[in-house]
Amino acid sequence: MKKTPRKTSAKKAPRKTSAETAGENVAGNYPGHADIPGEFPWTRDAWTRATADPNSLHHGLLITGAPGAAKREFAFSLCQLLLCENPGEKTAAKIPCNQCRNCKLFRAGTHPDFHMLTTELEAREGRIALAAQYCERYQDAAARERRAKPGKVIAVDQVRLLIERFSMHAHTSARKVALLMPADRLNINAANALLKLLEEPPANSFLILLSALPGKLPATVRSRCMHIPAAAPQPAAAAEWLRARLPKNDAELAPMLLEAAGGGPLDALKLHAGGFLELQAQFLRDISAMMRGAASALDVAAKFAKHDFPHFVDWLQRVCCGVIRCNAGAGETGGPAAQLGVRRGQFAPEALFNLYDRIGYYRGIAREPLNEQLAVEELTLALRRALRS
């Protein structure tokens, strides 16, 4: 699972100001660190390749890689580097100087030649506080306030506005830079409109697309970009990085948090900061009560439904995998299935695999528009059937 179901539901959380989100930007090391290869050592090779000669860089870049491995920080720093007046002058590595007018404007969230297209959900919950500031130029605040839930797509109107603004001269930098993240959230019309910019880019402009799921982008978009794979850290390196950032008392939880986060150290740090351990314990108590018949599936589903659906369904898949492993006798140390006390041969394998199939189905469409309440209820009923089989 990438991230924890949040403690507070999206519906109830008031939209935070950028100053508030910056204050709790615990895992997002931007704008704290423009020195991305220094802060995230596993990105060094990709960084060196991407920044070797900014003047010969392709105008369309697609940064890909596993979730939670600092792709966003990488992309923001690369954008800053492209706008910076003195890249790499003070250090051996090519990194933004943080001193010039362009760097200062960029980090203040006010650079006029930086354009950011993202979803309302990403702006609200993503790691990078600056994203919430920059995306305001491309989002309709009034429409956003009217919606019950933040939008999950990058719409064609945003891309059209970018095309219009990209056709003008740069204001203060030698270049214009646009970042689209997550690029796999471009809807089909937006992706088609983007092709125009990729095929006929204005002079001195860069389009940087970022995605953990590049297979969801149309092939026509992918094929017009230079691909920058940002490697994920090795497990030992990820654990070392994470241990150094966790409170001393929780340092030994690093491997468990990494496993829960799908290996991404930044996501693991965010899970810890978001109270993941307490929330998981509560979820497992609810499941346990349902297994004993002490709680109804619909009551438990009502609790699950308060949390972010994609994160919940990722988490449920991890639980289901652990249960299947324990049920088959493979064992699990300290994971959720072990906490549920699953024993070898306790459940009917067929029911467990039916549950796994349903989770897989909903994971595939978790970020599409769907009735999440019904989906959570169906999954919780399937979970009860499997755990009482």
Ligand SMILES: [Zn+2]
């Ligand atoms: Zn600079």
